[in-house]
Amino acid sequence: MAEYLRRRELYVAERKDRLARAVVTAAVVAALTVAAVSVFGAVVGLSALVVLQMVLGAVLVVLAVAAARFLRSPSEIESWRHDAEAERRTARALDRLVRAGYTVLHDRALADSAGNVDHLVIGPSGVWVVETDAHRGPLRQNRAGLWAGKMPLRAMLGLVAWMGEEVTSHLVADLPEGWQLQAQPVVAFSRAELPHGLALLDGVVLLPAAGVADYILTAGVVLKPLDVAILVDVAERALPPYPVDGPAPTWPAMSRLRGILGR
Known part of the structure; x- marks a missing residue:
């Protein structure tokens, strides 16, 4: 029991150290996703409202995946x-x-x-x-x-x-x-x-x-x-x-x- 608590505390401390890098990575991926969706919308001739909805949806998916990966405990x-x-x-x-x-x-x-x-x-x-x-x-x-x-x-x-x-x-x-x-x-x-x-x-x-x-x-x-x-x-x-x-x-x-x- 105590060994689990020790390992969990070490993991939490390590995760705090990785927080800034994870935020930067998620922001870069989100920006690239926004660019890709915007280009796709322009190529196929979608309206600005539809492109905006697609961008927001893609960004939410990226952030949700990043948060899940960051908060998930190792096996x-x-x-x-x-x-x-x-x-x-x-x-x-x-x-x-x-x-x-x-x-x-x-x-x-x-x-x-x-x-x-x-x-x-x-x-x-x-x-x-x-x-x-x-x-x-x-x-x-x-x-x-x-x-x-x-x-x-x-x-x-x-x-x-x-x-x-x-x-x-x-x-x-x-x-x-x-x-x-x-x-x-x-x-x-x-x-x-x-x-x-x-x-x-x-x-x-x-x-x-x-x-x-x-x-x-x-x-x-x-x-x-x-x-x-x-x-x-x-x-x-x-x-x-x-x-x-x-x-x-x-x-x-x-x-x-x-x-x-x-x-």
Whole structure:
């Protein structure tokens, strides 16, 4: 969600920079259109009123097309918007866990990483790293890995598993000595069809987005209220909110990500 907001703000800023050039281009095209229509009207002997009507109509068409092209969001921004909407639905489903003693932190930044954790859930059943996936199609697995329709998900699963490891290491680093902790990575599918509603693949739990909260609630109790409070306090410091404004975080560990995506 935060990444979509960042990209949208960058696109809006870029579009403002392009405004003057777009206005000049539209004006030039409109002027050329007026000239062409006027010449055509004179050649075929149309009346001045008809030529004027044709000119006005052509100019309006040119301006409408220019405005549509200028205001249209690129396909990648639309794709991020769909993903952000799916994340918001998952967030609403997870927020009901608060009544059961859980804390849900959304869009948390990882140190030394340009990425973000969609949802971090901390409560009696442990620590959960929840990432939303908005791909369509039935889930299937073969020798090449996991697929949602025709979209391969192997790299995404590797990235989510890596996020779970990173969250674990960040929390343990700030916890008192002797703590045993393992954050469980989860992929919440907002549109893909899971064959049996639940699967565990490469250490990552796969669930329909609507069923994540119930699964977390029924996973058993492993943390006491005091443990939960300590973990939340550490998580707030170690995993701050992902910044939307300003420059994107640097990623010294980019080679690690490329290795994951290349699997």
